[in-house]
Amino acid sequence: MKPHSLVFAMVFLAGCAMSRGPAVMPGGDYQSMASGMEAAQAQASQPGDENLTCDQLQEQMLAIAQDPAFLEHVETAGKAAEKDMAQMQVGKGEIAAKSAATVIAATVPGADMGHMMATAMENQSRAAQGKARMEAKIAEGHQMMGFMPMLMRGQRLIELAAARKCEWAADVDLSGAQ
Numbered sequence: 001m002k003p004h005s006l007v008f009a010m011v012f013l014a015g016c017a018m019s020r021g022p023a024v025m026p027g028g029d030y031q032s033m034a035s036g037m038e039a040a041q042a043q044a045s046q047p048g049d050e051n052l053t054c055d056q057l058q059e060q061m062l063a064i065a066q067d068p069a070f071l072e073h074v075e076t077a078g079k080a081a082e083k084d085m086a087q088m089q090v091g092k093g094e095i096a097a098k099s100a101a102t103v104i105a106a107t108v109p110g111a112d113m114g115h116m117m118a119t120a121m122e123n124q125s126r127a128a129q130g131k132a133r134m135e136a137k138i139a140e141g142h143q144m145m146g147f148m149p150m151l152m153r154g155q156r157l158i159e160l161a162a163a164r165k166c167e168w169a170a171d172v173d174l175s176g177a178q
Contacts, residue, residue: 037145060153061154073147
């Protein structure tokens with residue numbers, strides 16, 4: 001993976017982590033996540049940061065971006081996103097089929113009863129899927145919190161590199177990560 005791609009991945013993930021507004025998390029998890037975020041922000045700045053050269057900033061950034069656990073997380077998140085996209089494509093086909101079924105149920109006498117039962121069962125199934133998806137997102141948030149110190153440090157390094165006008169950070173847009 002190219003260093004520029006790794007920098008982009010770091011900025012993207014830091015931006016995603018920072019841009020999420022306060023969410024209501026069951027069981028008081030929001031408070032623990034907020035505390036973890038504050039601790040990660042406090043660890044982002046280290047003594048001597050202001051004296052680092054562009055090459056030293058890039059070395060530290062690459063060390064973070066090439067961390068095996070971090071790379072595994074990025075790969076897993078990418079696969080999950082691909083799966084979500086595939087499910088959304090399947091959903092488009094289902095909409096067309098359901099529209100046709102609705103037309104038939106509305107025009108054929110007695111067909112609406114079966115259609116209503118199928119719709120009720122589908123709604124129950126979707127509610128269970130929604131709950132499972134929410135639990136998965138909460139678990140993903142907890143896992144992401146483990147990487148938060150690295151992401152915050154990476155963001156700090158990119159900010160320092162941008163302030164020094166380092167060549168490797170010239171194309172990085174920090175507006176979404178704030």
